[in-house]
Amino acid sequence: MDETTRAGFERLFTIARSDTGQSRRVAGFVLAWWNAIDLGGFDIADLFAVDNAIAHDMATVFAYVAGRPVAEYPEAYRTEIEDVIRQWRPDVGARATDAA
Numbered sequence: 001m002d003e004t005t006r007a008g009f010e011r012l013f014t015i016a017r018s019d020t021g022q023s024r025r026v027a028g029f030v031l032a033w034w035n036a037i038d039l040g041g042f043d044i045a046d047l048f049a050v051d052n053a054i055a056h057d058m059a060t061v062f063a064y065v066a067g068r069p070v071a072e073y074p075e076a077y078r079t080e081i082e083d084v085i086r087q088w089r090p091d092v093g094a095r096a097t098d099a100a
Contacts, residue, residue, distance in 0.1 A: 008061055024088065026054060
């Protein structure tokens with residue numbers, strides 16, 4: 001991941017760990033990249049509900065993902081993503097714990 005994308009993605013994580021309407025939308029964006037089937041997709045209309053700087057970071061990450069020749073996931077951020085899952089999708093985390 002290039003530095004511009006990494007910086008934007010890390011800013012999105014900071015927001016996703018908060019507890020606001022924008023945080024919920026940012027978390028949805030991050031989790032959709034990680035696993036949209038289990039964690040929910042991202043509603044493009046949510047871009048209208050976040051600040052311009054946040055939307056720009058989302059667009060930067062999206063452009064990066066779209067430019068990859070093969071599927072790429074943010075494996076280096078697994079721990080942070082698992083934190084976001086526990087915060088915003090506790091039912092998914094509980095199902096994973098029950099299955100183990």
